[in-house]
Amino acid sequence: MLSRGLLPAAVLLTLVLLAGCAAPDASPAGPAGGPRPPLTELTPPSDPRSFTGPATAVLGQPDIVAPPAPAQHLPVTVTDHQGTRVTVTDTSRILAFDMAGTLAATVFGLGFGDRVVGRDVSTAFPSARKLPLVTHNGHQLNAEAILALRPTVVLTDTTIGPWDAVLQLRDAHVPVVVLDPKRTIDTVGRLVRGVADALGAPAAGEQLATRLNGEITAKKAEITKVAPADPARRLRIVFLYLRGQAGVYYLFGKGSGADSLIDALGGEDVATEAGVEGMRPVNPEALVKAKPDVILVMTKGLQSVGGVDGALRVPGVAQTPAGLHRRFVDMDDAQILSFGPHTADVLDALARTLYSPGAAG
Known part of the structure; x- marks a missing residue:
C-alpha cells in the first residue's frame, strides 16, 4: 500500500479548493493545432524507458469544434444523478460547471456553445475563454455571480461547491440538473448522453457519444501499435497530484480516472498495482518501492512546486x-x-510524449 488510510472525498475537495487547482485564464502551453502524423507512422522505441527528461503534452486541437445546434424537444423532465426530477423548459441561457470543465465542453460539443453564458475556471478552451467566471478562489461557486447571469438551466455535479450555492439556485427556481461526477475513459459516452437528455436533445447526445467512443477506441488501437507488447517493457506510470502552496501531494489510483487513462496509454498504473483506491497522500517509501518510470502531473501542479527541480524535492520522488x-x-x-x-x-x-517525445509538439 502506498499510504495509510483513504482521505474522505469531501476533505480532498476542500484541499483542492484551498489550493486553487484550476487551470489559469491563459492559453494552454505549447503550440496550438497543426497537422500531426498518425501515431502509427511514428517509429516506436524498442524500450520507451530509455527516454529521459521532462515533456509537456499539448493537444493538437485545443478548441471544441462545435456542430450546428441540434433539434430539441422541450420541455423535458429528467431524473438526475441524485434522484431529483428536474423539468427544463428553456435552454436559451445555459451554465455548466464542474471541477474539470467537462460539462461545459460537452455542451459546446453538442452544439449549444452559443447559449452558454458563463464558465467555471476549468472551462478554458478558446471558444469559452471570454465568458464571465462564476467561480472564485479556484473552484468555489459564487451564487450571486451565477444568478446575475440569469441562467435558464444549470448543469453541475458534486465535484464543485459549496453545495449551499446550488441550493440557492434551486430556491431561485433555476432548474439544476446534477450529473454523475465519475470521470474515466469508460464514462465519456454516458456523460454526453446525460447532458444531452437534460437539454432535450437525446438524438444529438447519442450521435456525439457514439462518435467520441469510436474515436477513443480507434486511438487506443493506435496506441497498442506503438506501446510495448511485452508486459515487462510497459512503462510503469504514476499520476501525482501536486499543490506546492498547500503542501498537498497525492497519488491517484484505482477509480480516480488516472488509472483508466494510464491503462489506455498502454502503461502500468503503479498506484493501482500497489492497492491505492481513489486518492491518497504520497507515502515516500512505498513510492520508491513502486518504481515508476514516468510521473504524470498537471501543468499547474508541477509549476506550483517549482517545476521539475521542485518536484524532485517531494519525499520519495528523486529516488x-x-x-x-x-x-x-x-x-x-x-x-x-x-x-x-x-x-x-x-x-x-500523451502517447506522443511517452513513446516519441520528438513528435509531441
Whole structure:
C-alpha cells in the first residue's frame, strides 16, 4: 500500500479548493493545432524507458469544434444523478460547471456553445475563454455571480461547491440538473448522453457519444501499435497530484480516472498495482518501492512546486527511476483528466510524449 488510510472525498475537495487547482485564464502551453502524423507512422522505441527528461503534452486541437445546434424537444423532465426530477423548459441561457470543465465542453460539443453564458475556471478552451467566471478562489461557486447571469438551466455535479450555492439556485427556481461526477475513459459516452437528455436533445447526445467512443477506441488501437507488447517493457506510470502552496501531494489510483487513462496509454498504473483506491497522500517509501518510470502531473501542479527541480524535492520522488531520469510528463490541468470531447486527443498527445517525445509538439 502506498499510504495509510483513504482521505474522505469531501476533505480532498476542500484541499483542492484551498489550493486553487484550476487551470489559469491563459492559453494552454505549447503550440496550438497543426497537422500531426498518425501515431502509427511514428517509429516506436524498442524500450520507451530509455527516454529521459521532462515533456509537456499539448493537444493538437485545443478548441471544441462545435456542430450546428441540434433539434430539441422541450420541455423535458429528467431524473438526475441524485434522484431529483428536474423539468427544463428553456435552454436559451445555459451554465455548466464542474471541477474539470467537462460539462461545459460537452455542451459546446453538442452544439449549444452559443447559449452558454458563463464558465467555471476549468472551462478554458478558446471558444469559452471570454465568458464571465462564476467561480472564485479556484473552484468555489459564487451564487450571486451565477444568478446575475440569469441562467435558464444549470448543469453541475458534486465535484464543485459549496453545495449551499446550488441550493440557492434551486430556491431561485433555476432548474439544476446534477450529473454523475465519475470521470474515466469508460464514462465519456454516458456523460454526453446525460447532458444531452437534460437539454432535450437525446438524438444529438447519442450521435456525439457514439462518435467520441469510436474515436477513443480507434486511438487506443493506435496506441497498442506503438506501446510495448511485452508486459515487462510497459512503462510503469504514476499520476501525482501536486499543490506546492498547500503542501498537498497525492497519488491517484484505482477509480480516480488516472488509472483508466494510464491503462489506455498502454502503461502500468503503479498506484493501482500497489492497492491505492481513489486518492491518497504520497507515502515516500512505498513510492520508491513502486518504481515508476514516468510521473504524470498537471501543468499547474508541477509549476506550483517549482517545476521539475521542485518536484524532485517531494519525499520519495528523486529516488524513483522517473525522478532519477527527470521523466515527468505534464499536461494542462483542465485537459488531462477531463474525459470529455477532447479525450481521444488527450490520449494522442500523451502517447506522443511517452513513446516519441520528438513528435509531441
